[in-house]
Structure formats: C-alpha cells, structure tokens
Amino acid sequence: MNKNSQIMTHDWTSMVFQSKVHDLVGSFGSVSIGSNVCFGTDVVVLKGVSVGDNCVISAGFVVQKDIPSNSVAAEVPCKVISSIDYYYKKRKSVALDEVLITFAVLWIDLVGDLIQER
Numbered sequence: 001m002n003k004n005s006q007i008m009t010h011d012w013t014s015m016v017f018q019s020k021v022h023d024l025v026g027s028f029g030s031v032s033i034g035s036n037v038c039f040g041t042d043v044v045v046l047k048g049v050s051v052g053d054n055c056v057i058s059a060g061f062v063v064q065k066d067i068p069s070n071s072v073a074a075e076v077p078c079k080v081i082s083s084i085d086y087y088y089k090k091r092k093s094v095a096l097d098e099v100l101i102t103f104a105v106l107w108i109d110l111v112g113d114l115i116q117e118r
Helices: 013-021 084-117
Strands: 037-039 055-057 071-074 079-083
Touching: 055 084, 071 084, 079 084
Parallel strands: 037 055, 055 071
Antiparallel strands: 071 079
16 A cells, blocks of 8 residues: 555445434445555545456556555556556566666766766
C-alpha cells in the first residue's frame, strides 16, 4: 500500500439511513488482495472487490470491480488496461534507456561542475 491508499470493507450509507429513517442498515463486504500487488498513491479499494496476484493499480484510482491476476489497472472507473507480461516487456524495453539518459545527464552536470571549478 502506498500513501493515502485505503481498503474499504464498508461504507457509511448506514448513517444516512439512520438519520433519515432511524434504522441502522449496514453495507459490508470483504476485500481480497493477492500476492505481489502494488497500489499507487491514493488508491481506494471498495468492498466486495478481489485483486489477484501480480497486479499494479495506478495512483489515484477507485477499484470497484475485481482485477484478475497479472494485470495493470487504471482509468476511471479503474479497469484492466494491460497484462502484467505486456507491461513488463514495455517497461523492460525503455528502462535501460531511462537509466542511460539519467546517467548521461548526471555525467554532463558533473563535467560542467568540474569545468566551472577550474
């Protein structure tokens, strides 16, 4: 779980019923989270939802429906946007480039600092 993420096994509709008709009618459900699951910041998982193994849930989304194993989920409402295998291959193909670009920028900054020191 990441910062501000929540798992909701109930909601507060019972408070509305209690105020309006003086009856406490709860709304509860279980939540199941598989192994090796990553939740981005501010994710909310609602009652009755199951998230399978090896999943990534993007930041800021509300999970209202089950997310099958090996999925990446995003959008509003939260839905599967790719398989974990596809996402892995996509990330793998650009990850090395990202590292090389980062090191190149750091190297250029370092060389620039050394030149300025002279």
